Amino acid sequence: MLLRSAALAVSATLVLTPLVAGAPAQAADRLPECSGVSATQPSGSTLLDVPAHGPLEQIGVPQAQQWLRARGTQPGAKVTVAVVDSGVGAGVTRAAGSAEGTPEYFHGSAVAGIIAGIAPSARILDLRVYSPEDSPGGPQVSAAGVRSAFDGLVAHPEWDVSIVNASLEIGDDPKVAADIATLRERGVVVVASTGNRVQQASGVPSAYVGGEDFATRYFPAGYDGVVGVSAVAPPGGDTAAAVLANSATDISAPTAGLRTLSLLGSPCLLSDVATSWATAEVSGVLALLRSAYPHASAAELVARLEDTASGRTDVRTDFAGAGIVQAYQALTRPLTLMPSGRQSTDAVAAPDDRASVPPARPDVLAGTRHLSVWWGLLGGGALLLALVLRPVLSRRGRMPPRRP
Template structure:
């Protein structure tokens, strides 16, 4: 596929974030508030942009992937629109036409969008389409995912192909909804990739066990991740952590990502911290990596992009688990590893070997006189042997040919 060489910059002027270069990166990270604690009603104070790269993003190779793209004149995420079906997106990310207006009250959607795009995102130049599907802040039990709102959001995506959405991020779960399933099938035919979370164990509705029970599988209970063709994403705990205690076992899981320690954007557009293991944040990471791939391979079949993220993950596509799928997504590998793919985007059994740039001896030209020289050598050997034999036998033959001497008398 041809790489898009036109660089598209991000409008940094729209971010009212102050840079404090004198503050060490580690100190800046320590001062970040939890994203859930930043409210739209709080006054905007000075913010730190000297935020170190998130550890989870380092683990999945995001910085190397961004450098690889920029070295080729591509701004990471350029030309890609990601629809964020969530609670609403605040300031700090490039927004697409059709986005909802106003500052959202609940932090969730802003955190998701900030992982995907914007100054701290995986694909900074990607545009975010804000589709809000949560209930009101003052609703009983607080803001929650509205199944009707999710259905409406997918209906809008189907009805507006001019929005040119490449990826839909649904960091949420609802029950089985035939209308949503039908919309997703239409979007897939249009070439849209839908990414959804496979479920957290914590803070779930009644009926979800607080600890892992062997044999559990939430694939037929949590949607849209459970629908065919949707890329289901789970989260993995840090080394020594308890992944099974944080997320649900779900056979619809295709990929996973680390989340604890992510830095993203609050509803105000200021940096904030996500300290938990949650499938919502992992889903956003995979969407961000797909946005990188779309900017690098603008003409690729969507199935090719999915094959890239799955086949280059840390695990094995043929040995999946209900907690991690094919393994942890790897951004740099997904961008750069040569793959053999069919026109439909499926990976073949034989991978293309990376080119070997080392110098090698050129192949020799065919020797058209080899046969002649071969015969000449044999004739030379025979002639030399005959000459040598003649020299050896000469004294013997000369004695036989000499006349016999007579005695003197």
């Protein structure tokens, strides 16, 4: 077991390092690409000269962490996140039941590092589902391994998992679908990636076909109740060139420039736009929500996530869902929710700053005022008539009398 202090140090590295617009790359930004750091070559050889874009700053993670700590809650406290992936290396707080030994492939460590950077007090349950590094074709997701991982989650409720992160894809598997349904009934939120454009995976071609919807071919994101996550490109970038069009997408996150953990627990950089990393970001934000609202239902947490995103829940897109996740807003925006996660009909509307007409009050003098108006009109009419007739009457008074 690794100490929580290691995760806190990761949080400071990932989130709190300031970036100055227009400044040259700082030493903290000159990190090796995560894919270039291995257990046998810890130093890495590729350093990036481009400063990080600060995706976690974009989605409000520092503010969300500060808000929680100000209320006496450590971000991610008492929350366990299962990472169904290639294996989690050093640098995070591991949960009981995690796989032992140093993994061979960086992917799972990068995912776990993102979650730890957002929710440093969360525990990470390492469930490894990749084939070995030296297998034909290199490390790949094993459908049998994924099935075994979800079977284990169902069979071991004592692991007390709140969130399952599946930054991967398998073909349609009825057993996995049934396990996910069981986990949902227990209040567990399953988060999965909706797919990158260039993908060698079961049922998904490497060549992207414009306009095609992968919702019925990309799982587990395509299963009911799973939070499907896509990635968005930096300003000026082309999101559609990086990710698949998938109507199962519920929410999205920026990824290019994320700092995370290598296999050895050292900081490294993710420079690509990838749904795997975005999925980890959303799982981290859900861990913040669970630590803030321990008694909320899973549906309520997901509703907070989606209703506070940058877009609209009623106008979703296949590339971004309801929009980009907003951690601070998800934590703090007042929402009146039912257990189903939907906003109740008696929800209090947000205050309107525009001036409004006060409600009318009963007019107890309306009758008197009505009579006064008529008497005024009659009196004014009589006065006007007198003024008009006065010259005529005056002339008649001065006329000489007629002779007989």
